[in-house]
Amino acid sequence: xxxxxxxxxxxxxxxxxxxxxxxxxxxxxxxxxxxxxxxxxxxxxxxxxxxxxxxxxxxxxxxxxxxxxxxxxxxxxxxxxxxxxxxxxxxxxxxxxxxxxxxxxxxxxxxxxxxxxxxxxxxxxxxxxxxxxxxxxxxxxxxxxxxxxxxxxxxxxxxxxxxxxxxxxxxxxxxxxxxxxxxxxxxxxxxxxxxxxxxxxxxxxxxxxxxxxxxxxxxxxxxxxxxxxxxxxxxxxxxxxxxxxxxxxxxxxxxxxxxxxxxxxxxxxxxxxxxxxxxxxxxxxxxxx
DNA sequence: CATACGACCTGAGTGC
DNA sequence: TGCACTCAGGTCGTAT
Numbered sequence: 097x098x099x100x101x102x103x104x105x106x107x108x109x110x111x112x113x114x115x116x117x118x119x120x121x122x123x124x125x126x127x128x129x130x131x132x133x134x135x136x137x138x139x140x141x142x143x144x145x146x147x148x149x150x151x152x153x154x155x156x157x158x159x160x161x162x163x164x165x166x167x168x169x170x171x172x173x174x175x176x177x178x179x180x181x182x183x184x185x186x187x188x189x190x191x192x193x194x195x196x197x198x199x200x201x202x203x204x205x206x207x208x209x210x211x212x213x214x215x216x217x218x219x220x221x222x223x224x225x226x227x228x229x230x231x232x233x234x235x236x237x238x239x240x241x242x243x244x245x246x247x248x249x250x251x252x253x254x255x256x257x258x259x260x261x262x263x264x265x266x267x268x269x270x271x272x273x274x275x276x277x278x279x280x281x282x283x284x285x286x287x288x289x290x291x292x293x294x295x296x297x298x299x300x301x302x303x304x305x306x307x308x309x310x311x312x313x314x315x316x317x318x319x320x321x322x323x324x325x326x327x328x329x330x331x332x333x334x335x336x337x338x339x340x341x342x343x344x345x346x347x348x349x350x351x352x353x354x355x356x357x358x359x360x361x362x363x364x365x366x367x368x369x370x371x372x373x374x375x376x377x378x379x380x381x382x383x384x385x
Numbered sequence: 386c387a388t389a390c391g392a393c394c395t396g397a398g399t400g401c
Numbered sequence: 402t403g404c405a406c407t408c409a410g411g412t413c414g415t416a417t
Contacts, residue, residue: 190410190411227393266387285411375411392414392415397408398408400404
């Protein structure tokens with residue numbers, strides 16, 4: 097699913113309906129989504145009575161911030177979840193979606209986790225392919241989570257110097273480096289292909305063989321592409337929607353992603369698809385070197 | 386340590 | 402209509 101621009105769009109759309117609401121219950125029709133803690137009881141006990149204070153994003157994670165419980169502490173079982181503040185950390189993986197829907201309405205298809213709110217609405221996390229995960233944790237536990245702790249900077253926080261250093265020591269292909277969340281966070285298959293086209297770089301080029309100028313151009317391309325995608329509300333290929341069911345708009349600006357066999361928007365040569373880093377990659381064999 | 390690749394799931398689309 | 406097959410926005414565990 098969703099890469100950085102889609103999760104950012106969702107976070108912005110969810111905030112108005114969630115901030116200030118009190119969690120009155122949790123339901124998990126599919127326990128597989130509960131990555132930590134793993135029991136429904138622990139989720140319900142730790143979250144109930146807490147107020148949503150903010151909705152944010154880091155990399156492709158959606159974070160829902162919760163304030164103190166009315167009567168914190170003293171309950172047995174999971175003392176670390178009696179902290180003043182907790183977070184829901186959702187990873188949407190390929191097909192995760194969010195909905196805000198009336199609690200008394202039938203749940204959306206593939207509903208995996210439902211957060212009942214005090215205004216008669218529910219935040220529903222749905223996920224057809226069941227790759228998505230939800231965590232309920234303290235700010236400290238979030239920082240200690242290895243996936244979170246090893247995330248690289250957001251694209252606009254990446255400095256040319258750090259990008260140069262990361263690429264110059266990698267032997268693998270540049271596409272794999274862009275997809276590596278520990279180098280820079282938030283890039284997935286769509287935005288990797290779009291950025292590589294914008295920078296005129298083939299996806300299978302070894303990272304360390306790029307020139308300094310090419311690396312500079314690539315970082316600028318990533319930042320520009322991600323920025324334009326956020327402005328367009330993300331990209332809808334199939335499943336992605338905002339919580340209101342609205343599609344993104346950036347798919348109409350794709351230059352190469354999903355366009356193998358079509359003419360290159362720059363030179364009209366036929367765009368080519370190849371497997372790079374295990375992912376289908378589309379590029380122009382003429383414009384990208 | 387870095388890299389490569391199958392596994393995890395369910396469905397949509399294609400071709401026979 | 403049915404079946405077999407391929408592909409899909411991401412990460413993780415295991416093998417090399």
